[in-house]
Amino acid sequence: MGFKKFLAKRAITMFGVLMATLLVTIALVGANMDSISKQSVTLEIRQQVTNNKSLLSSFKTTDQMDSYIENQIQQQIKSLGLDQPWYSPQRIGLSMYKILTLDFGHAKFLTSDSGSSDVKDIILEKLPRTILLFTTATAIVSVLGIFLGAVAASKVHSRIDKITSGFAIISSSFPVWWIGVLMIFVFAFLYPIFPARATPDISVTDPGYGGSLLYHMALPLITLVLIGFGSWAYLVRNFLVGVLQEDFIMAKRAAGIDEKRILYSHALKNAAPPIVTVLALSLSGSLGGAIITEAVFDWPGMGRLYYEAISVLDLPVIIGATYVLTAFFLASVFVADVLYGYFDPRVRRE
Amino acid sequence: MSFSARGIWHEFSHNKTGMAGIVMLATLFLMSIIAFVTIPVENFKTWNDPASWLLYPKSAQPAWVNYFQSEKIPEHLILQPQRSSQQLESVFVLTDSFAVNYQYDGFPSDFIYRYTAKYTGSPLLQLSVTRPDGIELRLVSTSLPIANAETTYTSMIFSTQNVIVKNLASDKHRYSFPFDVLSSEKIIFSKLGENKILKGSYVFRVHLYDVSGKPALEKSNLVLGGKVYGIMGTDELRRDLSVGLLWGTPLALFIGITVSIGSVTLGLLYGVYAGFKGKATDEALMRFNDIIYAMPALPLLIILAVTVGNSIFLMVGFLVIFGWVGIAKVSRSMAMQIKTLQYVEASKLMGQKDHKIIFKHILPQLLPYAFASIAISVPAAITTEAGISFLGLGDPTFPTWGQILHDASSYSAAARGMWWWILPPGILIAITGLAFVFMGQAMDVIINPRLRR
Numbered sequence: 001m002g003f004k005k006f007l008a009k010r011a012i013t014m015f016g017v018l019m020a021t022l023l024v025t026i027a028l029v030g031a032n033m034d035s036i037s038k039q040s041v042t043l044e045i046r047q048q049v050t051n052n053k054s055l056l057s058s059f060k061t062t063d064q065m066d067s068y069i070e071n072q073i074q075q076q077i078k079s080l081g082l083d084q085p086w087y088s089p090q091r092i093g094l095s096m097y098k099i100l101t102l103d104f105g106h107a108k109f110l111t112s113d114s115g116s117s118d119v120k121d122i123i124l125e126k127l128p129r130t131i132l133l134f135t136t137a138t139a140i141v142s143v144l145g146i147f148l149g150a151v152a153a154s155k156v157h158s159r160i161d162k163i164t165s166g167f168a169i170i171s172s173s174f175p176v177w178w179i180g181v182l183m184i185f186v187f188a189f190l191y192p193i194f195p196a197r198a199t200p201d202i203s204v205t206d207p208g209y210g211g212s213l214l215y216h217m218a219l220p221l222i223t224l225v226l227i228g229f230g231s232w233a234y235l236v237r238n239f240l241v242g243v244l245q246e247d248f249i250m251a252k253r254a255a256g257i258d259e260k261r262i263l264y265s266h267a268l269k270n271a272a273p274p275i276v277t278v279l280a281l282s283l284s285g286s287l288g289g290a291i292i293t294e295a296v297f298d299w300p301g302m303g304r305l306y307y308e309a310i311s312v313l314d315l316p317v318i319i320g321a322t323y324v325l326t327a328f329f330l331a332s333v334f335v336a337d338v339l340y341g342y343f344d345p346r347v348r349r350e
Numbered sequence: 351m352s353f354s355a356r357g358i359w360h361e362f363s364h365n366k367t368g369m370a371g372i373v374m375l376a377t378l379f380l381m382s383i384i385a386f387v388t389i390p391v392e393n394f395k396t397w398n399d400p401a402s403w404l405l406y407p408k409s410a411q412p413a414w415v416n417y418f419q420s421e422k423i424p425e426h427l428i429l430q431p432q433r434s435s436q437q438l439e440s441v442f443v444l445t446d447s448f449a450v451n452y453q454y455d456g457f458p459s460d461f462i463y464r465y466t467a468k469y470t471g472s473p474l475l476q477l478s479v480t481r482p483d484g485i486e487l488r489l490v491s492t493s494l495p496i497a498n499a500e501t502t503y504t505s506m507i508f509s510t511q512n513v514i515v516k517n518l519a520s521d522k523h524r525y526s527f528p529f530d531v532l533s534s535e536k537i538i539f540s541k542l543g544e545n546k547i548l549k550g551s552y553v554f555r556v557h558l559y560d561v562s563g564k565p566a567l568e569k570s571n572l573v574l575g576g577k578v579y580g581i582m583g584t585d586e587l588r589r590d591l592s593v594g595l596l597w598g599t600p601l602a603l604f605i606g607i608t609v610s611i612g613s614v615t616l617g618l619l620y621g622v623y624a625g626f627k628g629k630a631t632d633e634a635l636m637r638f639n640d641i642i643y644a645m646p647a648l649p650l651l652i653i654l655a656v657t658v659g660n661s662i663f664l665m666v667g668f669l670v671i672f673g674w675v676g677i678a679k680v681s682r683s684m685a686m687q688i689k690t691l692q693y694v695e696a697s698k699l700m701g702q703k704d705h706k707i708i709f710k711h712i713l714p715q716l717l718p719y720a721f722a723s724i725a726i727s728v729p730a731a732i733t734t735e736a737g738i739s740f741l742g743l744g745d746p747t748f749p750t751w752g753q754i755l756h757d758a759s760s761y762s763a764a765a766r767g768m769w770w771w772i773l774p775p776g777i778l779i780a781i782t783g784l785a786f787v788f789m790g791q792a793m794d795v796i797i798n799p800r801l802r803r
Contacts, residue, residue, distance in 0.1 A: 013637065013640050013641070013644070014644065016637075016641055017640070017641045017644040017645060020641050020645070021645050021646070021650070024645075024650065025650070025653060028653050028654065028657045028658070029653065029657055169784070169787055169791075170780070170784065173729060173779075173780040173781075173783040173784045173787060174776060174779070174780045175733045175736055175737060175740075175776065175779060177737065177740060178736075178755065178772075178775075178776035178779065179776075181755065181758070181759060181764045181772055181776070182764070182772065182773075182776070184764040184765060185764040185765075185767065185769060185772060188764070188765055189764060189765055189766070189767045190767070196762075196764070196765045289648065291648055291649065291652065291741070292648075292737050292740060292741060295741060296759065306649065306652075307741060310652055310653070310656055310743075311742075313656070318653065321649075322646075322649050322650075322653070325646050325649055326645070326646050326649075329644070329646045330644060333644055
């Protein structure tokens with residue numbers, strides 16, 4: 001199988017996953033969405049009729065008014081396509097098409113900071129913040145992790161190796177969000193160095209906004225790094241220990257090549273494919289974890305948006321955010337595949 | 351690749367981390383048993399019912415903080431009565447006495463006497479206290495509502511009631527300081543010379559006099575309000591945290607073990623079947639596996655919890671749905687190796703049925719791997735459930751550690767420094783996870799001798 005064919009196959013699978021996730025989401029929220037939309041239609045029309053004095057006075061009995069309202073509601077429901085259940089092929093097809101073209105509709109309750117209720121605007125406002133926080137965290141974590149892992153692998157069974165492994169196992173047993181709560185306790189209550197809420201308290205247009213955002217980002221960032229780099233170092237160490245036992249490393253050693261050079265250029269390069277895969281997966285995995293982490297720190301990104309949307313059942317936002325999160329998740333899985341092929345030519349020729 | 355149960359145990363018992371894991375797990379099981387024995391399920395079900403926690407203090411620290419302090423913070427005491435009854439001619443007297451050795455460096459914040467009396471007629475209730483210096487103070491003297499038939503009557507006497515201060519005024523001459531503005535507990539527990547706490551043993555007595563029959567007190571508790579309580583303290587809603595934490599243990603173990611056994615069994619069967627069948631079956635099954643594998647689990651879990659339901663059993667099911675995929679992948683490739691072994695091919699040639707080959711020849715080979723994966727996948731299940739509960743989407747009838755943390759964060763316990771509300775649940779989650787990680791690692795070393803270096 002050629003590499004191109006391999007990639008094409010992966011791409012098709014990814015697209016299938018995206019569609020399947022969306023279908024599942026729509027299937028899960030569809031029934032609720034229908035009843036909520038119908039309720040809001042009913043409410044809207046009742047409001048219109050009661051506000052319209054001349055129309056109100058033209059009714060002789062309340063029965064007449066009720067039947068008129070009922071009629072209007074039915075018409076409105078039909079024009080919106082709500083008379084058919086959410087699982088009818090047209091409606092699913094239509095919603096899938098709309099989502100694919102990034103038309104998520106309008107949010108029911110939530111708005112963006114600038115006041116727009118267009119789901120696309122809301123997501124475009126929140127997404128960069130999540131990317132800022134989690135990409136920065138992942139970058140720091142991976143650099144720290146690779147370095148520490150390499151040091152640990154070069155001195156197997158040394159004290160630093162044991163500390164790294166122990167720290168990795170213990171730190172990965174604690175939930176990230178709990179460490180977050182703890183960090184707030186220590187650094188916002190005991191020693192008030194950082195703010196407890198990560199949302200900057202000045203407006204977006206203020207020139208100091210960027211700095212304030214970074215200052216508020218410090219606590220979540222420290223938490224993510226603290227909890228993340230241990231398991232990273234552990235993974236890198238394990239991959240490297242395997243590579244360092246290979247014959248070609250022995251040959252390099254016999255040839256008298258500097259130990260540091262063997263470690264950082266030869267061994268690390270050979271351990272790169274699995275490391276890159278894990279990197280990409282952890283980046284996308286942290287996007288899922290963002291929901292809880294952002295809720296803890298009140299960081300105004302995608303995760304908190306998702307959480308808020310779920311707590312008020314704002315379905316267009318839920319669907320839009322699920323779509324974006326899934327798309328990012330899949331994109332990073334895909335990038336991991338490509339990189340794997342780049343680092344490990346065997347995959348291309350497989 | 352052959353293992354005997356005894357051989358595995360022999361190696362396992364020589365592995366320090368593995369044994370540490372077993373000891374931790376045994377402790378957790380012991381905690382579960384203690385929870386079952388000491389706190390009946392019905393009591394635990396009232397966790398979210400504020401009425402059942404009325405006698406408890408609000409946001410009290412654990413009582414043991416006093417060991418680290420020179421100034422002893424008053425402990426919240428819920429006293430049980432010492433009962434005696436006697437008959438003086440035609441009058442029946444029921445006496446409940448509450449003795450307390452008060453050695454704290456502060457006044458109790460208040461006191462409450464709660465009782466449920468069963469009587470006919472109109473009995474008289476008297477509350478008095480004998481101080482360490484022998485002075486007896488009359489606090490309350492009240493008659494219960496008249497009843498012709500036998501009735502049960504529940505009421506409370508609060509330290510803030512005006513009648514107590516009025517009754518204390520008759521002893522005004524004993525005190526050398528004016529106490530018009532002081533609340534009653536600051537007078538009762540005060541030295542005579544100055545308004546400072548008088549340490550020593552106090553005895554509160556409740557007398558119930560009745561002429562028309564023998565009265566009975568079904569419930570009778572005296573509460574001295576304080577700022578520390580119990581082993582784990584209480585939360586903002588007055589709940590005793592030790593109850594919630596203790597009951598969280600069997601719940602966490604149940605969730606973790608059921609989810610991991612469920613997903614490993616499912617993944618193992620799925621993967622082995624795909625690997626053994628091969629060809630189109632394998633291709634179709636693995637593409638489906640890919641789809642589930644690439645789905646973002648947490649967002650979907652949250653949507654499922656919101657729309658389908660959040661009962662603890664449903665949650666276990668949801669976690670299994672996303673838990674089996676990785677195991678299926680690995681066991682498929684292992685099954686593909688095993689099926690090429692000669693003894694498997696031989697039994698195939700002899701016309702053995704597929705399911706017999708799978709269950710007799712392939713699955714037993716995968717069992718050690720299965721046990722290791724069960725142990726390794728427990729922590730993820732527990733933390734995921736805790737995460738969902740932390741977002742407030744857990745089963746409210748069975749509060750888990752995650753939900754205790756959810757309550758803590760919704761009352762912003764971290765920013766208010768209520769460490770006793772935040773630390774224990776998280777540490778327990780981590781200990782439970784670690785117990786299984788340690789065991790899984792020990793298993794892993796046994797199955798993969800390459801790791802032994």
